[in-house]
Amino acid sequence: MKKILSILLTLAMAVSLLAGCGGQTSNNTPTTSAEETGSRETIKIGVGFRAGIDLEAAKAFFDMLAKQYNVEFVYSEVLKDIEAELAFIDNAASIGCKAIISWAINNVEQAASASAKHEMYYVCHSQWRDNWDGSNPYWVGTCGFANPPKGVMYKEMLDEFLKENEAKGIVVTSGLASSANIQHIETTTATLQAIMDYYGLTFTGGSVSDLAVLSSGTKLDNDKGLNVYLLPGTPTNSEGYTTQLSTLMCSGAYNIVASYDVNTSLINVVNEAEEVTGFNIIVGGIAIINDAMTEIFNSKDRFGTCPVDRCAIQYSSITQGAMFAMVYNAVTGYDDILRNDDGTCTGYGCGQVTVYDPGNGAIYGSLDNASNPDSIVATVEWVDTLIVERTPNFTKDAWIKNFVNVDCNTLAEAAIERIR
Numbered sequence: 001m002k003k004i005l006s007i008l009l010t011l012a013m014a015v016s017l018l019a020g021c022g023g024q025t026s027n028n029t030p031t032t033s034a035e036e037t038g039s040r041e042t043i044k045i046g047v048g049f050r051a052g053i054d055l056e057a058a059k060a061f062f063d064m065l066a067k068q069y070n071v072e073f074v075y076s077e078v079l080k081d082i083e084a085e086l087a088f089i090d091n092a093a094s095i096g097c098k099a100i101i102s103w104a105i106n107n108v109e110q111a112a113s114a115s116a117k118h119e120m121y122y123v124c125h126s127q128w129r130d131n132w133d134g135s136n137p138y139w140v141g142t143c144g145f146a147n148p149p150k151g152v153m154y155k156e157m158l159d160e161f162l163k164e165n166e167a168k169g170i171v172v173t174s175g176l177a178s179s180a181n182i183q184h185i186e187t188t189t190a191t192l193q194a195i196m197d198y199y200g201l202t203f204t205g206g207s208v209s210d211l212a213v214l215s216s217g218t219k220l221d222n223d224k225g226l227n228v229y230l231l232p233g234t235p236t237n238s239e240g241y242t243t244q245l246s247t248l249m250c251s252g253a254y255n256i257v258a259s260y261d262v263n264t265s266l267i268n269v270v271n272e273a274e275e276v277t278g279f280n281i282i283v284g285g286i287a288i289i290n291d292a293m294t295e296i297f298n299s300k301d302r303f304g305t306c307p308v309d310r311c312a313i314q315y316s317s318i319t320q321g322a323m324f325a326m327v328y329n330a331v332t333g334y335d336d337i338l339r340n341d342d343g344t345c346t347g348y349g350c351g352q353v354t355v356y357d358p359g360n361g362a363i364y365g366s367l368d369n370a371s372n373p374d375s376i377v378a379t380v381e382w383v384d385t386l387i388v389e390r391t392p393n394f395t396k397d398a399w400i401k402n403f404v405n406v407d408c409n410t411l412a413e414a415a416i417e418r419i420r
Helices: 002-012 034-038 055-069 082-094 108-117 152-164 182-199 208-212 241-250 264-277 291-297 316-331 358-364 380-384 396-404 408-419
Strands: 043-049 071-078 099-102 121-125 139-145 169-175 227-232 256-259 282-288 310-314 347-350 353-355
Touching: 043 055, 043 082, 043 316, 055 071, 055 316, 055 380, 071 082, 082 099, 082 108, 099 108, 099 316, 108 121, 108 139, 121 316, 139 316, 169 182, 169 241, 182 208, 182 227, 227 241, 241 264, 256 264, 264 282, 264 291, 291 358, 310 316, 316 347, 316 380, 347 396, 353 358, 353 408, 358 408
Parallel strands: 043 071, 043 099, 099 121, 121 139, 139 347, 169 227, 169 256, 256 282, 282 310
Antiparallel strands: 310 353
């Protein structure tokens, strides 16, 4: 089972990496040391949070950066909608903030425009959309996790799986794809495409891009008769979501869950369904490390194994460090260093840390822990490689090398060595 899930999730997490064009230089700018940075006026940066972010871990990392770069971070409460984000932007401007780092992802262009009115630079945690207008001079772009492409090894694992196992059915949870969440749309679309490719089936209800954004739970009929069910929504934003998921998993018709997000609610439902059906239900998806996820990694299901069979882990400190570097470079006079040749901004993404062996989950789940600075995956030394002032002869190519192409597994393994 783990082998088929590897295919579906790898494809589900395959998204386009928008890295812009060309390679601008910083005109051989001399580097600035931490001591020199500390001698100038403190830079204030506003940070807007949405639900689902590990606030304590995020603040711990930013507080570490604050000491190194002479920055003061101003934190929001959880921003539930665009009105809340706009109010936070106005408040940040009133107290002298020079930039906004945002996870809110409500209406990105509107938020970026609001920041520009106050002459504050703006970056958000998101994938870039082709229909966005990047001409706003104060919008430095977007930053997030891109996803690895499908590899030959996964095809080989799928072939081996099909010889040994039978898939009863697959539940695809699509999260907020129906509400235009970019990552969830791409994850769901790629998962459905993977099912089509590897089972040689055709969905009769429409294209995968149309099916991915369905707003209600739907059994996806296909010419092979494979049970595939698309379940939109989230445990916190969708009434009846958990009950519907439980009904599906306890029906005995499904033994694989490919999820937009691995969370406590999902694992509780799967554990219940395993008791009811006797199936070893295979679970995988994308995981953001927090206390709840760490607890899941350290737990065992009724079969004595980790409840999560495979997941791609996102360590927020990596994209936090990159988003900070984007606005810090802009505030310190290098606002054009990452822009396209035509002057527009764009989006950047890096890879994820993938746990293939669930037995490694416990140690991976101990990283980015707010109470242990050594566990933070992104170090100040790494962030320095993204800062124009700290890197001699900085170019966009250096950014691509040190962020877009960063080996997240190497960063995570270094953090593991520090806490052992």
